[in-house]
Amino acid sequence: MHWADVEAEKIDSKKPLIATGEAPSGPIHLGHIREVLTGEAISRASDGDLILIVDSFDPLRRSYPFLDDSYVDQIGKPLSEIPCICGEHDNYAEHFMEPFLESLDELGVDLKVKYAHEMYAKGDYEDATRRMIENRDKVAKIIEEETGRELDDDWFPYNPICSRCGEIGNTAVTGFDDPYVIYDCGCGYAGKADIRKAEGKLAWRGDWPARWWILGIDCEPFGKDHFASGGSWDTGKRIIKEILGSEPPHHVVYEWIQLKGEGPMSSSTGVAIKTEDMLKMVCPEVLRFLIMNSKPKTHIDFDPGLGILDLVDEYDHTEDIYFEGGDEDRSRTYELSQVEKVPEKKPQRIPYRHLVNLVQIYEDRDAIWDVALNTGQIQEDRKEDHERFEERADKVKFWLENHAPDMVKFSLKKELPPVDLDEDEKTFLESYLKSLEGCGWKGEDLHRLVHENADETGINKGKAFRSFYKILLGKDKGPRLGRFLSQLEEEFVKQRISEAVSS
RNA sequence: GGGCCUGUAGCUCAGCCAGGUGGAGCGAUCGGCUCUUAACCGAUUGGUCUGGGGUUCGAAUCCCCACAGGCCCGCCA
Numbered sequence: 048m049h050w051a052d053v054e055a056e057k058i059d060s061k062k063p064l065i066a067t068g069e070a071p072s073g074p075i076h077l078g079h080i081r082e083v084l085t086g087e088a089i090s091r092a093s094d095g096d097l098i099l100i101v102d103s104f105d106p107l108r109r110s111y112p113f114l115d116d117s118y119v120d121q122i123g124k125p126l127s128e129i130p131c132i133c134g135e136h137d138n139y140a141e142h143f144m145e146p147f148l149e150s151l152d153e154l155g156v157d158l159k160v161k162y163a164h165e166m167y168a169k170g171d172y173e174d175a176t177r178r179m180i181e182n183r184d185k186v187a188k189i190i191e192e193e194t195g196r197e198l199d200d201d202w203f204p205y206n207p208i209c210s211r212c213g214e215i216g217n218t219a220v221t222g223f224d225d226p227y228v229i230y231d232c233g234c235g236y237a238g239k240a241d242i243r244k245a246e247g248k249l250a251w252r253g254d255w256p257a258r259w260w261i262l263g264i265d266c267e268p269f270g271k272d273h274f275a276s277g278g279s280w281d282t283g284k285r286i287i288k289e290i291l292g293s294e295p296p297h298h299v300v301y302e303w304i305q306l307k308g309e310g311p312m313s314s315s316t317g318v319a320i321k322t323e324d325m326l327k328m329v330c331p332e333v334l335r336f337l338i339m340n341s342k343p344k345t346h347i348d349f350d351p352g353l354g355i356l357d358l359v360d361e362y363d364h365t366e367d368i369y370f371e372g373g374d375e376d377r378s379r380t381y382e383l384s385q386v387e388k389v390p391e392k393k394p395q396r397i398p399y400r401h402l403v404n405l406v407q408i409y410e411d412r413d414a415i416w417d418v419a420l421n422t423g424q425i426q427e428d429r430k431e432d433h434e435r436f437e438e439r440a441d442k443v444k445f446w447l448e449n450h451a452p453d454m455v456k457f458s459l460k461k462e463l464p465p466v467d468l469d470e471d472e473k474t475f476l477e478s479y480l481k482s483l484e485g486c487g488w489k490g491e492d493l494h495r496l497v498h499e500n501a502d503e504t505g506i507n508k509g510k511a512f513r514s515f516y517k518i519l520l521g522k523d524k525g526p527r528l529g530r531f532l533s534q535l536e537e538e539f540v541k542q543r544i545s546e547a548v549s550s
Numbered sequence: 551g552g553g554c555c556u557g558u559a560g561c562u563c564a565g566c567c568a569g570g571u572g573g574a575g576c577g578a579u580c581g582g583c584u585c586u587u588a589a590c591c592g593a594u595u596g597g598u599c600u601g602g603g604g605u606u607c608g609a610a611u612c613c614c615c616a617c618a619g620g621c622c623c624g625c626c627a
Contacts, residue, residue: 053567070626082627108625194623195552251625270627276553278623302555303621313626341563344555346621348562356588357562361575376564401589455588494585501586512586524587 049379050342054266055093058297063095063265066258066296067158070102071126071140073111075147076319077349078304078312080154084338085268085301087156088383095265097158099151100258103127103140104164104248106215123214125248127164140164150322154331155386163254166261168245173226175257175291176242176249179204180223182290189285190252194277203228207240207247215248255279256287259296268299268343301343307350320351328446329355330438336362336384351450359399366394395425395432399439404526406443407457415440457520459535463546464521472514473548475506480544488537494529518547 055063067086069079083099090097104125110118114132121129121139129139136142140162148160166172179186180203187198203220209232218230227239228247240246249257258264273279284295304312312319325334328351337358341347350357362384368374369381370393382389397405397419405415416436419425425432447456468476479500486492501511515532516525519540525531532540 048567068627072626076627079627105625196624268627271554271622272626273622274554275623278553281553300554301627303627305621310621345563346555354562357576364575398589404589497586498584509586516586526587526589528587529585 049092049339049376049383051088051092051339051383052379054089054297054299055095058089058093058095058266060093060095060265063090063093064263065090065093065095065097066100066262066264066267067097068100068102068267068269069144069147070105071143071147072105072107073113073143074319074321075143076312076321077325078319079147080150080322080325080334081301081304081338081343081347082268082270083151083156083158084154084335085299085343086266087158088339089266089268089299091383093266097156098262099158099160100166101140101144101160101162103138103144103162104167104245105251107139123212123217125164125208125215127162128213146321146323150326153326153386154335161262163248164245166258167248170243171261172249172257173243175253175261176205177225178290179249179253179257179286180228180242186253186286186290189289190282193281193285204250204253205240205242205247206250207232207238208245209234209236210238210240210246211236252279252282253286256283256291256295259283259287260291260293264296266297266299268301271300271302274298274300299343302346304347304349307348307352307354320349324449328442328450329359330435330442331386332384333359333362335386336365336380339380339383340365352452353455355446355450356400356403363396363399390431392429392431394435395427395429396439397424397436399443402439402443403447403451403455406440407447408526408531412437412440457522457525459519460521463518463543463550466517466521466547466550468514468517468547468550471504471506472510475500475504475511476514476518476544476548478504480541480548483537483541488533492529493532497528518543 065086067083069075069082083097087097089095104127106123106125107118107121107129109122110116118129126140127138131138131142133142136145144160151158183204186204187202190196191198201219205220205228206216207218207220207228207230208215209218209230212232212234214232214234217233219233220228220230222229224239226242228242229237229239231237248254259267269280280298287293287295306312306320337347337349340361365377365381365384369378369389372378397415402415405418409415409418416425416428416433419436420428425436479496482496482500486496497511497515498508501508512528513523515528516522519525519535
């Protein structure tokens, strides 16, 4: 059984509510998407509803490498209250959420978004906050027991936002006069915060169980960081039971996604690929496949270089298995990888690695498609397959320009590159040039002539092919020669050969 | 110090939850397509399942103990 179905079975609800969370303190990367897609897979498997809670009311902790110096002044303020970086969004949090939500839409993820700052503003947290404050000592004891740390005597489960300096958590709470939390701020201001409004928030350890309770969360996937002993899961599950009198959700812990050779993804270290960039280099169903194909607790080593080709090949292979009615789990993985529904007919496709060559040879997309039709690689000219092909070609292009290793890249040299041909090669090329007289400039003929001339002049065949790549691409290797040559202007090729021979 | 995960073919991993004669892909090797390869087809090759105990008629799978690696433990997915 697929892991999503296994988890779905464990949830004690017919129409479960599955929660995911994101903190928009920086660019949202591939690692974050695992949380949402893990939750989404379970919601599909359980026919549940998916929500995404945005920690937009959390303060900016520090200045990140991607922020300019002016943001130092914003440290300590809630993300929802900080100006947008580019100026085009309502606030800092929205700046990072917008592209992420767009990506989720492209990935076919159907969810409701809840912003923490709006929940606080609407008073959703009022009851939970009151209970936490009234049970301050019990909550503190749970945290101390689970973490083994000792909390300060003035620890308070609710952090007011200073109404003068706007900072959160820089306050010392001096009293509670329901519904007002009385505080002294480090900036010198003394005031009170209304727990029915967005004038402060629960500390994370209490905030998390509070939201389970408020929203009635049945299941939540979360990262391994929360699951460390004494972590927020350990305290959260006790707080919801002992303070709020309810059960914690079914939990699913997932592992980190690492960038091959560079360690775990993290916005602050810069080891990250933004979600929107991911979707420029692979199709959404392939990105989904990356997540669906690994159990949440397995860590994923993501290789944006050559690994992309393996990933797509594996996706395609899984597609074959699905349409052949093979292996149940892999078929399920394929279903869950789909952005929408599974295609009605098995998609016809050009092998991905081959496509990588084709987009470098042909400038014209239609030419590629026509060749694929002519060679029988694509048997029926279907609209949906053509669209998929166009999409893949776009992704391949982006990948070639941004992530592909040099070994797979080539480009036609407009001028004769510096070459050092020996006599064998020159003799061969000369002979080849002569044999081109009256040739129809067809791929297969051009290819046959390479073999014939190589045999006649006695040159090693590999060397014969290499000589073409050297004078055309400035490399030792390249795409299949005959078809490649046939795409080029006849005069251009002839000119290049004679130039090379006489150099 | 605590926690989670991983250790299976040269490489990447599946199989473990519900124990029943070890799998896939890639690679390599060989062959084919008068077509070089990074494309395609076919075949072959491949492993004391990290080690040691235990439970069992039977263990890659369950239990215990080691060893090695990765990550997490204010906030962070």
